[in-house]
Amino acid sequence: MIVSGNELLAAAHKAAVGAGLPTGIAEDVSQATVWLCRHEVDGVQAALAGLANADDASARLVPGNAIAFADARAAMHGPSALDLLVAGAAPDGVMLHDLDSPRLLVGLAGVAAGLHHMGFVIRDDRGAACTVSGEHLAGEFALDPTRVHVRIAAPQDATPEGEQASTGQIVVDEIMWTRLNEYAARTYVAATEQSRVSGAGAGLTDND
Amino acid sequence: MTSPTPRIRAEFVAEAQAEGRAQAAPGEAQRAKFGAEAQAEGRAQAAPGEAQRAEFEAEAQAEGRAQAAPGEAQRAEFVAPPQTDLRPPKTVMRLARMGSFFPTRLSFMRTVIRTLAAEGATVTRPVWEMDDNGFGRAVYSVPMSGHTYSLIAYSNQLDPEHRTDRVIAEEWDTSFVLFDGVPTAEDLDRIQDHAPRQEAGRFLSTELTLSRANKSVRLFEHVASRLAEGKQPDTEMIQSIGYLMRTTAVYGNGKFGIADRTRLTDRPGMTNPFRPELLTVWLIRGFTLDLVEHVARRRSPETFVPLDRHLRRYLGIGNATGLGMAPFLVSHPILINNWMMVRETALARVRAIESLDPSTIQRIGVLLDRVRLHLQQWNVEDHQQMNRIRLLRQEMDALTALTDADFLTERWPIDRLVSAAERCSLECQELVVALAMEPFPELVDGLTDCMGSDASPRLDASMTVSQLTDTIEADWSWALDVNFALQSETAQFWYVSEEKLEPRLGSRHQEAGAEQEQPLDVARQVQTLHRVLRSESDSTSVAAFLMRHPQHRFATRRVQTLQRHPYAEIRDNLIGSACLPIDMLRSKLSFFGAAKFDPKSDRWTRITLYQGAPLFDEIASEAADDWWLPVLAPTAGR
Numbered sequence: 001m002i003v004s005g006n007e008l009l010a011a012a013h014k015a016a017v018g019a020g021l022p023t024g025i026a027e028d029v030s031q032a033t034v035w036l037c038r039h040e041v042d043g044v045q046a047a048l049a050g051l052a053n054a055d056d057a058s059a060r061l062v063p064g065n066a067i068a069f070a071d072a073r074a075a076m077h078g079p080s081a082l083d084l085l086v087a088g089a090a091p092d093g094v095m096l097h098d099l100d101s102p103r104l105l106v107g108l109a110g111v112a113a114g115l116h117h118m119g120f121v122i123r124d125d126r127g128a129a130c131t132v133s134g135e136h137l138a139g140e141f142a143l144d145p146t147r148v149h150v151r152i153a154a155p156q157d158a159t160p161e162g163e164q165a166s167t168g169q170i171v172v173d174e175i176m177w178t179r180l181n182e183y184a185a186r187t188y189v190a191a192t193e194q195s196r197v198s199g200a201g202a203g204l205t206d207n208d
Numbered sequence: 209m210t211s212p213t214p215r216i217r218a219e220f221v222a223e224a225q226a227e228g229r230a231q232a233a234p235g236e237a238q239r240a241k242f243g244a245e246a247q248a249e250g251r252a253q254a255a256p257g258e259a260q261r262a263e264f265e266a267e268a269q270a271e272g273r274a275q276a277a278p279g280e281a282q283r284a285e286f287v288a289p290p291q292t293d294l295r296p297p298k299t300v301m302r303l304a305r306m307g308s309f310f311p312t313r314l315s316f317m318r319t320v321i322r323t324l325a326a327e328g329a330t331v332t333r334p335v336w337e338m339d340d341n342g343f344g345r346a347v348y349s350v351p352m353s354g355h356t357y358s359l360i361a362y363s364n365q366l367d368p369e370h371r372t373d374r375v376i377a378e379e380w381d382t383s384f385v386l387f388d389g390v391p392t393a394e395d396l397d398r399i400q401d402h403a404p405r406q407e408a409g410r411f412l413s414t415e416l417t418l419s420r421a422n423k424s425v426r427l428f429e430h431v432a433s434r435l436a437e438g439k440q441p442d443t444e445m446i447q448s449i450g451y452l453m454r455t456t457a458v459y460g461n462g463k464f465g466i467a468d469r470t471r472l473t474d475r476p477g478m479t480n481p482f483r484p485e486l487l488t489v490w491l492i493r494g495f496t497l498d499l500v501e502h503v504a505r506r507r508s509p510e511t512f513v514p515l516d517r518h519l520r521r522y523l524g525i526g527n528a529t530g531l532g533m534a535p536f537l538v539s540h541p542i543l544i545n546n547w548m549m550v551r552e553t554a555l556a557r558v559r560a561i562e563s564l565d566p567s568t569i570q571r572i573g574v575l576l577d578r579v580r581l582h583l584q585q586w587n588v589e590d591h592q593q594m595n596r597i598r599l600l601r602q603e604m605d606a607l608t609a610l611t612d613a614d615f616l617t618e619r620w621p622i623d624r625l626v627s628a629a630e631r632c633s634l635e636c637q638e639l640v641v642a643l644a645m646e647p648f649p650e651l652v653d654g655l656t657d658c659m660g661s662d663a664s665p666r667l668d669a670s671m672t673v674s675q676l677t678d679t680i681e682a683d684w685s686w687a688l689d690v691n692f693a694l695q696s697e698t699a700q701f702w703y704v705s706e707e708k709l710e711p712r713l714g715s716r717h718q719e720a721g722a723e724q725e726q727p728l729d730v731a732r733q734v735q736t737l738h739r740v741l742r743s744e745s746d747s748t749s750v751a752a753f754l755m756r757h758p759q760h761r762f763a764t765r766r767v768q769t770l771q772r773h774p775y776a777e778i779r780d781n782l783i784g785s786a787c788l789p790i791d792m793l794r795s796k797l798s799f800f801g802a803a804k805f806d807p808k809s810d811r812w813t814r815i816t817l818y819q820g821a822p823l824f825d826e827i828a829s830e831a832a833d834d835w836w837l838p839v840l841a842p843t844a845g846r
Contacts, residue, residue: 002465024764189712
């Protein structure tokens with residue numbers, strides 16, 4: 001089905017909150033979802049892959065010199081990895097082991113690249129790579145259900161290349177869209193008579 | 209008398225020093241758009257004064273990149289209009305004051321009309337398929353800045369039992385779409401399957417807005433009957449109601465599949481905030497006038513008379529606005545900052561006017577007379593608002609008496625007028641602010657190009673815990689001072705009902721559902737963040753802090769956004785028992801240009817839009833922009 005970007009942003013935000021993510025993380029995840037769809041990557045599927053275990057994700061840093069997350073969750077650890085790169089605190093990049101949704105990480109990097117005027121390179125342990133720079137995306141990253149090890153870095157020489165964002169229509173799979181909205185529905189409060197009568201405009205006639 | 213500037217500036221600088229920073233500066237979008245405005249005005253960048261320019265540069269340096277503002281050469285040519293310092297955010301961004309705002313010449317409806325008037329736009333009606341009872345469909349088309357936009361209107365019979373202005377309604381008297389271009393018959397048929405169902409329909413990106421309206425049953429029928437009888441409607445009834453229909457929603461920006469705002473981002477004439485939505489409402493207003501005359505004419509073609517032009521012009525579009533509008537002010541901090549910053553900049557510019565010419569003095573006298581008549585004609589059932597209006601009438605009478613010829617011929621007249629109003633109610637103060645801007649289009653109107661923003665708040669992960677703590681203590685004392693241990697300070701929670709996703713406000717200590725609370729508890733979250741930061745090492749980066757405390761990402765970003773955009777945050781506790789949503793609604797509606805606020809409770813209000821605005825055939829007239837604060841002339845319709 002065809003959805004608008006803003007419609008997708010709102011649904012993904014609510015879905016992320018409904019899945020148990022903090023509001024600030026949900027903001028990032030929803031923008032990443034739209035960013036991916038604007039680059040003709042299935043952002044909804046990537047988001048859903050990242051939301052599946054969203055409520056079980058405290059940062060687990062691997063001991064050692066390099067910064068590395070164990071059992072990494074793109075939704076929770078992706079923003080942290082990008083924060084470290086943006087802050088210049090991870091000059092050698094960040095490792096995310098057993099990452100659940102590599103594509104969602106790409107989307108998060110895309111949003112961060114635009115906000116901070118930076119570029120990011122993301123590689124997995126099987127040789128796939130993506131470069132994200134500003135509005136551009138180059139490379140293909142499979143959504144891997146078996147999870148992969150990923151390194152994300154912010155090289156100084158990441159230059160704009162690849163596909164620019166599309167402003168056209170966004171086509172989403174209806175089954176995926178339904179699943180996203182099932183998460184979103186968790187943020188709604190059940191209707192009761194008490195809540196209905198306390199709503200704005202309740203109890204008045206509008207036949208005036 | 210001496211210039212007001214040193215006094216105001218001294219106060220502001222003292223405050224800025226107390227807050228540990230320089231004067232408030234606009235953010236990203238504003239820098240770029242101040243430049244756009246400057247180009248439009250044929251001069252260099254229209255940025256605020258030196259302090260603000262310094263902060264532009266400081267911010268740019270902090271961002272580690274070149275400043276987005278014009279370069280050195282342009283700054284050398286730049287002649288900024290004089291201005292006093294801005295009223296500080298801690299004064300402006302309070303709910304009680306925001307709930308006292310009035311429309312100004314910055315308001316978005318005014319800019320819609322100015323754009324149409326400047327282009328001499330002509331509205332056409334290529335489709336009018338209405339039966340004798342006024343049910344059917346119509347299309348109105350209007351060119352704007354090189355593109356044509358069309359209002360598609362569907363009018364249906366509605367059982368009175370189903371007529372409700374609430375979001376939970378499922379049927380309406382009329383439904384509307386603003387179409388990008390001129391629709392074909394196929395488009396009309398397709399949209400007719402969806403528009404009357406509103407939220408249950410699906411739309412395409414050729415549709416720019418979706419709206420619906422219900423009749424004011426009393427007035428619509430009264431006007432139709434009178435015109436059919438060859439008589440004009442009762443003037444008092446026109447005055448007391450003021451509209452034939454009221455909209456209950458005007459959806460834009462991608463809702464239900466309609467076009468994203470980004471479709472229009474680069475399109476001339478459509479970049480201002482809420483431009484498509486408010487163009488829609490102006491066209492709907494014209495449709496309601498045509499519809500009532502159509503019904504009257506079909507009832508009795510022999511005796512029908514058209515509606516008196518003065519009455520036509522006085523009829524606007526009603527609107528019922530509830531809680532759904534309030535969260536917008538919280539979820540769009542940079543946009544709100546820009547609206548407020550521009551409003552305050554406009555005020556600062558007119559306060560810096562040293563002297564007035566005779567024609568401007570005369571103009572102010574005319575406007576003061578209009579204010580008094582408008583206030584006389586503004587009557588509501590709500591006791592609290594009616595008391596405010598009564599007080600306002602007295603205060604404006606006193607101020608009018610004060611502003612005799614001598615007062616206005618002395619130096620710094622506008623600044624002294626605004627200062628004199630500071631002894632009055634908030635409502636009076638803000639009415640004078642709106643009045644003060646009205647006679648000075650050359651200082652104010654260009655600023656409207658600075659009111660939009662598509663920027664997203666940005667997290668500065670390199671900031672240290674120490675810096676973040678200092679920022680909170682400098683900018684958020686109003687939040688740190690709230691005692692959230694008191695039940696009264698957490699009395700309310702904002703939520704979305706599963707029932708048609710209606711936004712609602714619950715009583716936390718009496719109702720279930722608080723675990724699904726919407727994040728309007730900004731003050732509480734920042735206070736919690738501040739407490740947690742105390743146990744962190746000063747040198748820890750925000751990146752490292754948020755890695756361990758991701759639940760504070762939202763509050764951290766809010767704090768950093770406010771540092772860059774000082775008018776971005778309402779400085780009140782929005783979950784406390786003292787928070788009145790009506791204040792948030794009025795603030796936003798005033799930016800739309802709404803008047804005649806008619807509160808029906810503390811959480812929803814009726815208003816009128818485009819009352820007094822030019823009609824379709826008046827858009828090119830010289831007076832097209834002169835409709836601030838609508839009034840009905842005592843002789844209208846007689």
